[in-house]
Amino acid sequence: MKLEGRSAIVTGGAGGLGSATVRHLVGLGMHVVVFDQAADLAEQLAKELGDRATAVAGDTTDDDAVAAAIAAGKAAGALSLLVNVAGGGVGGGRIVGRGNKPHDKAAFVKTVEMNVLGTFNATRLVVAGAMADNEPDENGQRGVVVNVASIAGIEGQIGQVAYGSAKAAILGMTLPMARDLGQLGVRVCAIAPGTMGTPKMLGAPPAVLESATKDIVFPKRLGKPEEFAYLVESIARNPYLNGENIRLDGALRFPPR
Secondary structure (H helix, E strand, C coil): CCCCCCEEEEECCCCHHHHHHHHHHHHCCCEEEEEECCHHHHHHHHHHHHHHEEEEECCCCCHHHHHHHHHHHHHHCCEEEEEECCCCCCCCECCECHHHCECCHHHHHHHHHHHHHHHHHHHHHHHHHCHHHCCCCCCCCCEEEEEECCCHHHHCCCCEHHHHHHHHHHHHHHHHHHHHHHHHCEEEEEEEECCECCHHHHCCCHHHHHHHHCCCCCCCCCECHHHHHHHHHHHHHCCCCCCCEEEECCCCCCCCC
């Protein structure tokens, strides 16, 4: 899909992977809506990028906030790309921990809500409210959705039952979404990153960074947020790439712990 002159929404757009994606898409000639709960960070990024970016504060599970992001995107051009980066986790631990203490149910529910419900909600509203009405291009495309999971959704480690389950659900949505939205000319793929060098990760103690990279095959380092953004672009540009979950991990395979 041609990207120049179109608009995009990046949820979690003020974070590490999200902000790299926003910057890259702006550099490709898109107008990007930086949609994030962190209003100050979203505003700061949009101000840095000038009139090619707009900040919208809100949660992906909030219909009104998503509607505001859609309106901002449509005002800037044909809203043709949604990148669902927003997610994360609340707490963690084994399903039954020390002293036979069960995993906190509220933390599990919140983690699923942040990742699965947020991705589902933003996708349904953006496609229905914008992409479905776009003029199709020469390939019949009206839009592209890129969801973000994690290799934890494929091979979650000990203590990742909530996060791993949530990311697995995002991976599980890829093909049904692609099949549902194909009739509208909307493609759907997901990226499953490995250990990425976001600002938060790079601030970890040296021992943590060493542990995080020791099982990466090649390149033997953390992934760069810019490399994530390159993959978003590749998915958006390639009209035959659809219904696919793509690992981005330097051939990392998680050990159990």
